Amino acid sequence: MAAEPRPALQVDGVTRRFGAVTALADAWLKVPPGEFLTLLGPSGCGKSTLLNLIAGFLEPDQGEIFIDGALVTEVPVWQRGIGMVFQNYALFPHMTVAKNVAYGLAARRVPREEAARRVAEALALVKLTGMEERKPRQLSGGQQQRVALARALVIRPKLLLLDEPFSALDRNLRGAMQVELREIQRSLGIATVFVTHDQGEALSMSDRVAVMSEGRIRQVGTPEAIYRRPADRFVAEFVGDVNRLPARLVAVEGETALVECGACRLSVPAAPLAAAAAGTAVDLFLRPEQIRTAPPGTPGLTEAVVAARAFHGDHADLHCDAPGMAQRLLLRVPGHAAEGPGARLALLPDPSADAVAFPISG
Amino acid sequence: MGKRPFLGWFVTPGALCALGFAAAMAAVLQYAFRAHIPGSLEVGGFTWANFEGMLRPLYATVFLQTVWLCALTAFFSLLLGYPLAHALVHARSTAWKSVLLVVAVTPLFLGEVVRTYSWLTVLGNSGFVNGALLWLGLIDGPIQFMFTRFGVALALVHVTLPVMVIMLAAALSHIDRDYERAAHSLGAGPVRSFLTVTLPLSMPGILAGTGTAFAWTFSAFATPQIIGGGRVNMVSNLVYQLGFSSFNFPFAASLSIVGLALTAAVLGLLRIGTMRLERVGT
Amino acid sequence: MTLGPGLRALQVGLRLLVLAIIGFILLPSVVVSIAAFSDRAILTFPPTGFSWRWFEKALTYEDFQQGVRNGAIVMLLASSIALVIGTGAAMAIDRYRFRGRALLQAMLLSPLVVPHFTVGLGFLILAAQIGMARTYTLVVACHVVLVLPFVLRSVTVSLRNLDGRLEQAAASLGASPRRVLFTVTLPLLAPGLAGGWLFAAILSFNEFTASLFVTAQRTQTLPVAMYNYVREYADPSMAALSAIYIAVTALLLVLANRFLGLGRILGVEHGR
Numbered sequence: 030m031a032a033e034p035r036p037a038l039q040v041d042g043v044t045r046r047f048g049a050v051t052a053l054a055d056a057w058l059k060v061p062p063g064e065f066l067t068l069l070g071p072s073g074c075g076k077s078t079l080l081n082l083i084a085g086f087l088e089p090d091q092g093e094i095f096i097d098g099a100l101v102t103e104v105p106v107w108q109r110g111i112g113m114v115f116q117n118y119a120l121f122p123h124m125t126v127a128k129n130v131a132y133g134l135a136a137r138r139v140p141r142e143e144a145a146r147r148v149a150e151a152l153a154l155v156k157l158t159g160m161e162e163r164k165p166r167q168l169s170g171g172q173q174q175r176v177a178l179a180r181a182l183v184i185r186p187k188l189l190l191l192d193e194p195f196s197a198l199d200r201n202l203r204g205a206m207q208v209e210l211r212e213i214q215r216s217l218g219i220a221t222v223f224v225t226h227d228q229g230e231a232l233s234m235s236d237r238v239a240v241m242s243e244g245r246i247r248q249v250g251t252p253e254a255i256y257r258r259p260a261d262r263f264v265a266e267f268v269g270d271v272n273r274l275p276a277r278l279v280a281v282e283g284e285t286a287l288v289e290c291g292a293c294r295l296s297v298p299a300a301p302l303a304a305a306a307a308g309t310a311v312d313l314f315l316r317p318e319q320i321r322t323a324p325p326g327t328p329g330l331t332e333a334v335v336a337a338r339a340f341h342g343d344h345a346d347l348h349c350d351a352p353g354m355a356q357r358l359l360l361r362v363p364g365h366a367a368e369g370p371g372a373r374l375a376l377l378p379d380p381s382a383d384a385v386a387f388p389i390s391g
Numbered sequence: 392m393g394k395r396p397f398l399g400w401f402v403t404p405g406a407l408c409a410l411g412f413a414a415a416m417a418a419v420l421q422y423a424f425r426a427h428i429p430g431s432l433e434v435g436g437f438t439w440a441n442f443e444g445m446l447r448p449l450y451a452t453v454f455l456q457t458v459w460l461c462a463l464t465a466f467f468s469l470l471l472g473y474p475l476a477h478a479l480v481h482a483r484s485t486a487w488k489s490v491l492l493v494v495a496v497t498p499l500f501l502g503e504v505v506r507t508y509s510w511l512t513v514l515g516n517s518g519f520v521n522g523a524l525l526w527l528g529l530i531d532g533p534i535q536f537m538f539t540r541f542g543v544a545l546a547l548v549h550v551t552l553p554v555m556v557i558m559l560a561a562a563l564s565h566i567d568r569d570y571e572r573a574a575h576s577l578g579a580g581p582v583r584s585f586l587t588v589t590l591p592l593s594m595p596g597i598l599a600g601t602g603t604a605f606a607w608t609f610s611a612f613a614t615p616q617i618i619g620g621g622r623v624n625m626v627s628n629l630v631y632q633l634g635f636s637s638f639n640f641p642f643a644a645s646l647s648i649v650g651l652a653l654t655a656a657v658l659g660l661l662r663i664g665t666m667r668l669e670r671v672g673t
Numbered sequence: 674m675t676l677g678p679g680l681r682a683l684q685v686g687l688r689l690l691v692l693a694i695i696g697f698i699l700l701p702s703v704v705v706s707i708a709a710f711s712d713r714a715i716l717t718f719p720p721t722g723f724s725w726r727w728f729e730k731a732l733t734y735e736d737f738q739q740g741v742r743n744g745a746i747v748m749l750l751a752s753s754i755a756l757v758i759g760t761g762a763a764m765a766i767d768r769y770r771f772r773g774r775a776l777l778q779a780m781l782l783s784p785l786v787v788p789h790f791t792v793g794l795g796f797l798i799l800a801a802q803i804g805m806a807r808t809y810t811l812v813v814a815c816h817v818v819l820v821l822p823f824v825l826r827s828v829t830v831s832l833r834n835l836d837g838r839l840e841q842a843a844a845s846l847g848a849s850p851r852r853v854l855f856t857v858t859l860p861l862l863a864p865g866l867a868g869g870w871l872f873a874a875i876l877s878f879n880e881f882t883a884s885l886f887v888t889a890q891r892t893q894t895l896p897v898a899m900y901n902y903v904r905e906y907a908d909p910s911m912a913a914l915s916a917i918y919i920a921v922t923a924l925l926l927v928l929a930n931r932f933l934g935l936g937r938i939l940g941v942e943h944g945r
Contacts, residue, residue, distance in 0.1 A: 086572055105676060106575035107584075113576040119569035123591050132587070133577030184577060395769045396850035397761075402777065405762030405821075409780035412818045415795030416787070422798050432801070471694050478691045479941065492935055493926050494695055497702075500922050502879030504896045505915045508903055509701030512708045512716055512912060519704040522718025552698065560941035581680060603786070610788035612882040613900060627790045627882065634886070640798060647791040658786060 035098045037062045037220030038083065038188055043092030045078055052078040054244045056092070060188075063218040065211065069231040070241035071267065077192070079241070080224045084190055085109050097187040107136070112181030112219075113190040117197055118173045120165035126152070126176050127161035133184035151183035154213060171202045178210065182217065189214065189221040195230065207234055228268050232256065240264045257383040258298060265314045265385060272320065272358045274330060276313035276386060278305050288313055288386045292328035295378055297386045304388065311386045317346070317361035319382035322374045329377040333358055335370050349374065422644035434641055441645035450629065450646070457609065457625040458653070460540070464547040465604040469597065471548065472555035479556065480563040495560075499553035503613040510546040510618060511537070538620040546614045551604040558603060562596020563589075595665050602661040606654050626650045702919045709916040714908045727913035734910060740898030744878050746809065747894055751816035752824075752873035756866060758817070759824030759873075764858075766825075767832045785822045792819060793886025800887070807889035815887045819880060820873035827872060830937070831865025868933045875925065 040058035044051065053075040060066045068076040081087040083094060085106035093102045101109050112133075120129050130151055134144040152158050155175035165173055174194060181189060194210075195203045211234055214221050225231055231238050232252040239249045240263075248260040259265035266273075276290035286299040290313050297313070305311060315330075325332055333349035336357065347360040347368060358376070368374065378384060423442075426435030444450065475495055482488035498506055513519045514536035521533040536542040566589060574584035612627040619628070626646055633643040676684065704718075712722030731737060759781075765771070766778050784792060796815045797807075805811060835858070843857045844850075859866075881896035888897050903911055929935050936942030 084572075084576060086575075105580070106572070107578050107580045110578075111576055113573070115569045115573055117567070117569060119567065119573035121570060121573070121588060121592075132574065132579070136574075136578035136580075136583055180573075180577065190576075395771070397854065398765060398769055398771060401761035401765035401769075402771070404758040405765070405777060405781060406773075408758055408762075408818060408821060409777055411814060412780060412784065412792075412795075415792065415799045415818075418798040418802055419791060419795045471697070474687060474690050475694050476941075478687075488936070489927075489930055491695070492939075492941070493923065493930060494698055496935070496939065497919075497923050497926055498698060500875045500879065500926065501702075501918060502896050503881045504899045504903070505705075505879075505918050506701065508899070508911050508915055509705035511903075512705045513701050515716060517715065517717045519700075519718045526719060549698065549701065557939050557941060561939070564941050582683070606786040606788070610790065610882065612790055612885070617900075617903060627788065630790050630794060631885070634794065634797075640794075643794060644798065647788070647794055650788060651791055654786060654788065 034062055036060055036095070037064070037097055038222065039095040039098075040079070040083070041093045041095070043079070043082060043089045043094060045082060045087060045089050051244050053082065053089075056246050058239060058246065058249070060220050060222065062220055063215075065214055065221045065223065065234060065236045067223045067225060067231040067235040067238045068241060069225060069228060069238050069268070071226055074241040075244040076224050076226075076241050078244075080190055080192055080222065083188070083222060084111055084113055110184075110187045111190055112184055112186030112188070114174070114177045114181050114192065114194045116193045118165075118177040118194075120173055120176055120180070122165055124164075125161065126157065126163050126165070126168070129165065129176055130180045130183050132180065137184065147183050148179075151179040154182070155179045170198050171206060174198065174206060178213070182213075182219070186219070189219050191221060191223040193225055194223075195225070195227075203230075210234075232268070238268075240268060242267065259314070259385055261301065262312070262314075262387045262390065265387070270317050270359055272315050272317065273356060274313045274315065274358075275354070276311050278302060278307055278309050278311050278386070280307055286386070288384075291330040293330050293378055295382070295384045297384050301385065301387050310389055312389055313384060313386045315378060315382060315384055317359045319379045319384070320358070320360050321377045321379055322347075322360065322362065322366075322368065323377050325373045325375050327375040327377065329375045332373065332375050335368055335372045335374065338369055340364065349376075351376075419644045419647050422641050423648045424645075425641045427639045427641045430638075432638060432640070441642050442649070444642060445645065445649060453624050453626060453629055454649075454653075456540075456623070457650075460544060460547060460615075460625060461605045461608040463544050464551055464608040465601045467544070467548045468551045468555040468604050469559075469601055472552055472559050472600065473597075475552075476556045476559035476563055479560050495556045496553050498549060499557075503550065503611065506550060507546060507614045507617045510542075510549065510614075514542050514545070514618070537618060538622040540623050543615050543619045543623045546618050547608050547611055550611060550614060551607050554607060555600045555604050558600035559593065559596050562593045562599070566592045594668050598661045598665045598668070602658045605657050609650060609654050705912050706916040706919060708909050709912040711909050711912070716907070716909060716912070727909040728917070730908075731910040731913040731917070734902075736893075736898045736902065737895065737914060740893060740895035743809075743812075743888075743892055744894040744896075747812050747816055747892075748874050748878040750809075750813045751877045752820060752870050754813070755817045755820045755824045755873050756870045759821050759869065760828050760862070760866060762821075763825050763828035763832060767829050781825055782822045784819050789819065789880070789882035790886065793883035796883070797886045807887060807892060809892055811887050812884065812892050812894070815883055816877045816880060819883060820876050823872045823876060824869040827865050827869030828862065831862050831868075834865075835861050864933050868929065871925070871929055871933075875922065 036059045038058065038060040040056050043053060043056045045053040056079055068079060070076045078087065082089055085101070085104065089102060093100060095101065096109055096111065121132065127148055130148045131144050134147060152161065155178055157172060157175050157179065160172065165176065168176065195206060198206060207230065223234065235252055237249060238252055238255050240247045240255060242263050248255060248264045255264060255268055259268065265271050274290050276288045279287040279289050279294065281299050281302060284299055285296045286302045287294055287296055288311055295313065302311065323329060331351045333351040335347050336350050337348040339346040343364050344361050345364050345366060347362060349358045349360060351358055362368065422434060424437050426438045426440065428435050475491070479488060479491045479495060482491060511518065516533040516537065520536065524530045570588050570592065571584050574588045579587065610627065611625065612631065615623055615625040616628050630643045630646050633639045633646070707720060708716050709727055710723050711717070711720045712724040762777065762781060766774060792815065796811060800807065800811050839861065840853050840857050843853045848856065879896060881900065884894050884897050885900065888894060899911060899914065926935065
């Protein structure tokens with residue numbers, strides 16, 4: 030077995046409380062070199078706390094943090110060798126672009142000539158050559174972000190931290206910057222921890238995603254794994270749209286379990302249902318695109334009536350009412366499909382559907 | 392009424408007030424160029440004599456002493472005010488923040504007389520400092536603080552400190568904390584990040600605070616009057632003496648006008664400094 | 674985090690420095706309060722005994738009583754008038770563009786930097802020129818001018834923090850400008866107005882230098898009476914009065930901080 034490479038970041042059982050509130054509870058994380066890891070969760074989930082703990086702006090109550098194999102729990106921010114891009118970039122308003130980028134080099138006492146060369150390289154990397162003498166206020170939002178990135182990268186950090194860097198950009202620019210950032214990150218091979226509450230951003234950019242809520246890391250995995258095999262009810266509901274249907278556990282057979290919903294039987298991962306006995310009621314989760322429609326009367330999950338239809342070009346969303354269900358069901362059908370409000374449908378699971386089920390919680 | 396409802400109602404009283412103030416200032420200006428008739432409250436015709444009289448060593452010295460005291464006071468209240476304002480803005484617990492805030496601004500609302508009298512009990516020959524030093528056996532006889540420039544400057548710093556703290560704290564609280572955090576993340580320790588980031592960004596507050604401290608010190612009357620006891624005089628004391636002892640209101644007015652011009656010049660210079668800073672910031 | 678020994682020392686040093694500065698600020702107030710309980714007619718340290726007699730004397734001294742009465746009259750009138758004038762002016766200056774706006778703003782704020790003895794002298798000469806005696810009217814007019822900048826600032830800060838959409842919402846619901854002003858704008862400004870009024874009142878009650886010029890024996894305010902007392906007598910009655918002053922002012926500020934948010938009124942704190 031090959032030796033595991035030394036992780037760029039390792040978080041070992043870190044807990045942080047603010048007064049009576051536990052902002053982060055027993056977090057464990059390993060980021061191998063070159064990986065782009067995203068901390069995803071709603072506001073107040075602890076992702077910013079974790080990022081601030083990694084950066085050193087906060088100290089953990091328990092646990093240890095290692096950067097590039099070195100224990101840094103007690104090391105102050107300025108000696109951790111990190112690069113960070115802040116939400117509003119925090120470009121020093123009284124310094125030029127070049128001075129901003131050179132700031133970390135000056136703090137490290139890099140000789141003037143080498144510093145000038147590295148600043149020029151960093152600005153070339155983010156395509157801002159020629160902007161050296163501008164002040165941050167004279168730059169557009171996208172340009173400011175590039176400067177912030179160049180400033181964080183020029184010091185050759187062991188770890189790059191990104192705190193919701195796209196939230197201040199408008200939608201059109203955001204997509205382009207995401208692609209560009211990822212390209213730069215990959216070409217430099219620098220391990221990166223990225224914080225966001227935008228699940229689309231998280232799924233499209235990351236090598237792996239850590240989904241967080243209420244101070245806990247709920248699941249760490251590739252974007253696909255997070256989407257298709259959520260580990261718990263929170264992850265299933267937070268990442269992507271999902272429908273919850275009432276079902277019954279039939280049997281557990283090794284890794285998979287069999288659940289029954291309406292006239293259908295589906296196999297789901299057994300792990301979340303380990304504690305449930307056969308026959309108990311469970312919640313079945315199905316993505317909107319994993320439900321197919323059929324003429325009424327076809328045996329399926331349930332029957333439903335279309336209440337509203339929202340057209341999105343390549344597809345359309347159908348919001349349906351089903352008897353006995355408090356929540357509306359969401360179906361994603363091709364844009365040319367004809368079902369409109371009032372249509373009566375039978376719903377069937379897609380044969381290739383990755384369904385998951387969880388015990389009904391209190 | 393259109394898009395500016397109540398404009399007249401809003402502006403007229405304020406305009407009247409401004410007009411009244413302008414009239415008072417105009418009255419001072421007018422008196423400054425009038426001849427003094429000894430023994431009379433009436434004033435004579437137009438003259439430059441008041442301004443010429445100011446060049447006499449007695450008055451010139453007081454002017455220089457005033458400017459020197461103002462500069463000294465502004466400098467030392469900046470020196471003491473900055474750490475306090477920094478501590479106030481960066482206080483972690485709200486209780487500590489409230490304590491700092493109330494302590495810092497309470498003297499502002501005590502008024503000059505109470506504050507100056509309090510310093511009398513501290514600095515007097517049988518006051519707190521001398522009493523403590525004598526009791527400890529460190530000195531044999533009282534040290535003279537009263538009627539000295541040091542005593543006056545000390546009390547003046549105490550008077551201007553709250554304004555300085557408020558202006559500095561306002562400037563510091565407007566600096567986004569992320570700038571400091573960014574500096575730390577780039578490898579700058581607390582000293583470097585303070586000198587290269589926080590201090591330059593608080594420069595407008597420093598200039599505003601220094602200017603205001605200068606103007607306030609110039610305005611001080613009770614402090615030099617009581618602590619200085621006639622031996623450390625400032626322009627304000629001279630103006631009062633001339634007005635209420637000699638009834639030479641024209642001369643008092645001309646002193647006021649020159650003092651006002653001086654204050655305006657200092658504030659103007661600081662304003663230019665601030666504007667230059669802001670231009671640098673764009 | 675663990676700091677190097679140099680930084681640790683610096684941190685401790687800074688903390689001690691802040692404590693020393695606080696000590697410097699508090700020292701006179703503490704000393705004068707101790708002196709107030711002295712049993713001797715001359716200030717001495719350390720005090721030799723304890724008595725309440727100077728409080729008794731201060732509270733029954735006629736000039737002080739008269740000063741409090743005069744000061745209260747001037748304070749109530751000046752700060753209330755300044756509040757009305759300042760609120761209107763702040764609204765006009767902050768929200769409207771009109772000819773002379775910058776001039777008006779500069780004129781109303783300028784008493785902040787014009788020495789108080791110059792203001793006092795100006796009002797005194799002006800009164801003499803128009804043949805007005807040194808009446809309450811003169812004192813109140815002078816105080817209104819002096820405290821107006823503080824009201825203006827306080828109201829402007831509150832106006833900036835006010836969500837303009839609330840007024841637009843009221844107007845869209847059919848409220849006339851007058852109704853919007855009295856049912857939405859002013860109630861929302863209330864804390865700022867209260868803060869501005871309180872500041873104006875405290876400053877007016879304590880204003881000394883200009884008052885010395887514009888008050889007569891009959892209209893002298895408390896600080897003027899205190900100043901005259903200090904010049905003539907050396908007994909600790911003034912210390913007793915100062916102690917009361919300090920206690921009341923500190924209490925007012927603590928209350929203002931609790932209920933109005935001192936930091937926000939002074940502009941050293943911002944709501945997030």
